[in-house]
């Protein structure tokens with residue numbers, strides 16, 4: 001076990017959402033990502049922590065800007 005900062009990762013089986021990025025102003029297909037905050041505990045070979053608080057964002061594929069935060073319910077609504 002160790003503690004590190006995990007990068008947001010895309011959530012599998014979710015729809016792309018077309019949005020205008022507030023950072024680069026491109027209209028792009030944003031992917032829903034899960035981001036981790038607060039204390040995080042995981043294993044070095046895992047891409048995501050075993051234990052962490054989570055937030056959900058639509059992230060721009062061009063500049064990696066988190067254009068919009070969404071709720072867990074909205075994530076479920078965008079599942080394929």
Ligand SMILES: [Zn+2]
Pocket residue numbers: 021022023024025026060061062063064065
């Ligand atoms: Zn962008």
